[in-house]
Amino acid sequence: GEPGTGIYEVYEYDAGGVQEVIDELTFQSGSSAEVDPVAAGIARAQAVVDSFSEPPDQITVTESINSVVPEGKTVAWLACEVTCAAFNPAFEAATEALNWNLEILNIASFGANSSILTALDLGADFIAITGTPPATIADEIETMVDAGVGLYSCFDTTLPSELEGLMTNCSGNDNVFAAGSVHANNVIVRSGGTAKVLMVNIPDFAVLVSQRNGAAAAFEENCPNCTFEELAVSLDQLLTGEVPGAIISAFQADPDLNWLMVAFDGMLYGILDALEGANLDERISVSLTDHDAASLQECVDGRIEFGTVNPVLYTAWLMVDGMVRTSVGQEIPGNGHVTPPIPLFLTQTPESCQALLDTPEADWKGPATMEAQFSALWGRG
The missing domain is CATH 3.40.50.2300 (Response regulator)
Structure with a gap:
């Protein structure tokens, strides 16, 4: 732009994590219209969140099968x-x-x-x-x-x-990176750009490393006042019930932390009770990637802020x-x-979680008519 001016670009992300400029905020240096970087970051985060707040209704494969599918496989x-x-x-x-x-x-x-x-x-x-x-x-x-x-x-x-x-x-990498980004951007919006985040994760799984990187990138881009760190645990620790204790120790060691991001549904078990038992439940907000029926019920009960739904x-x-x-x-x-892209959306309210619990799967299976859509591609419709 001209000398003394600047532009903030507001991005929207598709499910593959690809940025698309959807708005530009122009300001004059030193003028009353100058944009606060915190506010600009929250605006970018809100644009991402808005694009993932309703369940998609279409599968993301469109190419039909060109021959008769053999039976008996x-x-x-x-x-x-x-x-x-x-x-x-x-x-x-x-x-x-x-x-x-x-x-x-x-x-x-x-x-x-x-x-x-x-x-x-x-x-x-x-x-x-x-x-x-x-x-x-x-x-x-x-x-x-x-x-x-x-x-x-x-x-x-x-x-x-x-x-x-x-x-x-x-x-794979692009989809889970995007899921981490969507999750983090909603934390930014929910916290007003002040979240001090601990993400509990199992980095032995490569996709969870990608998810962590997507979250970290979102915080770096859109939240100058946020902090983000990973608590890396092992699968053995998860299976032996050691994860809640490790989380409590981390929060007790750093009183500035105020948000827990959980990498996937199976890691949530025991964490909420442990936070309550340590009198940390009022201080710590909890969100997770990849709901299951148990975490949806915790959402209905108000014990977690939100989750992403992984079909x-x-x-x-x-x-x-x-x-x-x-x-x-x-x-x-x-x-x-x-x-x-894998269809993805955020559960923003207890009511949205209850609606998923009320389905036959007690979860979000994917687009409502996905079975018919796939069958039609296969010539079985």
Whole structure:
């Protein structure tokens, strides 16, 4: 601009974390119209929040299948401990719609190696898994490739174009970075730009590192008076119930902290009771990424401020969509469903959480008619 002027650009983010300028605020240096950087940051954060405050109604895949889908295929779904059982109903519904067979194999996180071999012994045509770095199952993936079986994944950061045998990786780096950004921007708005944030996280999972980075970037860009730090814990600490104690210790050690961001639903258990027991519940606001039924009830009861809704049922249908395309020799769009954004929105009120609890899934499955939309793409509508 001209000397003595300046411009603040107000951005909106799509679900892939891509910025789009939606407004510009111009000010004259030294004039009464000069924009406070705190106010400008909150305005940018509010623009992000506004774009994720209603549930999307459309799936993000639009390419139809160009051939008749064969019947009788077998899908092996490797369901990890703690949270992966939530995917089961969607895998059941999607494979039933195709007249395919489903084998559900329960596994420990980072313990998929022998289960992949079991799946191959069961005659699996496709194997699905979530949140597992392919480097931990490299030998088994080579065995799958030799057998002509692909791996269909979500919630990891490896790109299918970089690894033979990896066919999909939906909700990867860009999507979880965006989820972290949306979460953080709502904290900025809710706190009036004053949040001193502790994020409890398990950085052993690459996608959770991306989520943390998305949150950190939002705070850096839009909240000069906020602070953000990570409390890194391990999966073992989560499984043995040590996380609430670690959080209490962190808050007691730093009296300036006033907000807790929880990386995913399975980490919330025991935290709220621990905060109350330590008389910290009035001081600390709590929000989380990825609601489940339990956290939705906590939202209804007013014990957490808000959450983002991560449609795990939708991602199961998305993995099966990749299998369908492979079965007819059709390319999976978006580099293996990496780039299509995962539908996402914020639960801003207890009423919005209750509305999700009142659904048959007691959760947000994804767009309301997603089953019919996917089936139509597959020629099963």
